[in-house]
Amino acid sequence: MSATHHAHGSLPAEPEKATLEGRNKILGFWLFLGGETVLFGTLFATFLGYNNVKGIGDGPDPAHLFDLKLVALATLILLVSSLTSVFAVQAMHRHDKSKMLLWFGVTVVLGLAFLGLEIYEFVHYVHEGHTFSTSAFSSAFYTLVGFHGAHVLFGSLWIALLMLQLVKKGLTVVTAPKCYVAALYWHFVDLVWVFIFTVVYLMSKVG
Amino acid sequence: MAANHHTHETNKPHRYEGPKNHLITFAVSILLTALAFFAVMANLGKTFTIMFIVLLAIVQAAFQLYVWMHAKDRGHTYAKIGIFMGGIIALTAVAAVVYWMWW
Numbered sequence: 001m002s003a004t005h006h007a008h009g010s011l012p013a014e015p016e017k018a019t020l021e022g023r024n025k026i027l028g029f030w031l032f033l034g035g036e037t038v039l040f041g042t043l044f045a046t047f048l049g050y051n052n053v054k055g056i057g058d059g060p061d062p063a064h065l066f067d068l069k070l071v072a073l074a075t076l077i078l079l080v081s082s083l084t085s086v087f088a089v090q091a092m093h094r095h096d097k098s099k100m101l102l103w104f105g106v107t108v109v110l111g112l113a114f115l116g117l118e119i120y121e122f123v124h125y126v127h128e129g130h131t132f133s134t135s136a137f138s139s140a141f142y143t144l145v146g147f148h149g150a151h152v153l154f155g156s157l158w159i160a161l162l163m164l165q166l167v168k169k170g171l172t173v174v175t176a177p178k179c180y181v182a183a184l185y186w187h188f189v190d191l192v193w194v195f196i197f198t199v200v201y202l203m204s205k206v207g
Numbered sequence: 208m209a210a211n212h213h214t215h216e217t218n219k220p221h222r223y224e225g226p227k228n229h230l231i232t233f234a235v236s237i238l239l240t241a242l243a244f245f246a247v248m249a250n251l252g253k254t255f256t257i258m259f260i261v262l263l264a265i266v267q268a269a270f271q272l273y274v275w276m277h278a279k280d281r282g283h284t285y286a287k288i289g290i291f292m293g294g295i296i297a298l299t300a301v302a303a304v305v306y307w308m309w310w
Binding site: 026027030031033034035036037038040041042044045046048049050068072075076079080082083086087090184187188190191194195197198199202203205206 | 226229230233236237240243244247248253256257260261263264267268271272275276283285286287289290291292293294296297298300301303304305307308309
């Protein structure tokens with residue numbers, strides 16, 4: 001009832017925080033992100049544990065495997081997509097639904113471009129003899145980086161479905177918290193990538 | 208705030224500064240990322256480089272959390288407690304596993 005009321009001209013300035021349900025959804029999502037941090041933290045711990053000479057076994061070593069140019073491009077794509085999702089939330093605060101759809105659309109396209117690069121990278125590595133079961137290092141690598149890639153895939157699908165809901169139901173106090181939370185998720189995925197390119201790719205090239 | 212008290216919420220002045228802060232954050236993120244890549248290619252010594260790039264990553268993460276995810280805004284106390292608890296447990300796991308497996 002109140003959702004349709006707000007849809008017709010009197011949407012509050014911050015529609016995502018206009019209802020108690022919306023505010024609870026955002027708080028609950030932050031707590032979920034705390035749990036996600038633990039999950040990624042343990043995967044980073046596993047990777048760091050095995051990312052030494054003892055863990056490489058018969059497979060290629062990370063310093064020769066990783067191509068920093070490809071990683072730099074992937075990082076740039078993900079950083080830009082984080083910015084475009086910020087623009088989508090700002091468009092939401094201006095109640096500009098078409099701009100929201102535009103910026104979320106750009107975010108999804110960039111997310112899929114990132115995934116394309118990652119698939120290319122993984123196929124290339126398998127070609128070099130770096131498969132999931134080659135060594136403890138390769139298992140830890142594919143688990144951590146692949147898990148992040150799965151998050152990017154999930155986020156892209158999630159935002160794409162939210163765009164459909166925006167078209168169908170419009171921007172209301174019900175749809176706004178969902179969009180805000182999806183943008184939070186996207187930033188978090190970008191934040192995790194910052195640590196992946198630092199710990200997985202850059203650290204492997206040091207020394 | 209009190210001076211702008213209107214009956215209709217739509218008349219409330221916008222509390223966001225527009226895209227300026229976000230564009231600055233974006234530029235800084237790109238700069239920090241580039242700096243990390245250059246530091247690795249410049250061969251500045253293993254321990255220094257690792258400490259330097261991890262510090263850059265933490266600064267960049269803080270920018271994401273505080274500016275892009277609005278953790279600096281009012282009413283985010285519990286959100287911050289939630290994410291920092293996660294961060295502390297994650298760091299404990301990293302420290303424990305690295306200590307356990309390397310030494």
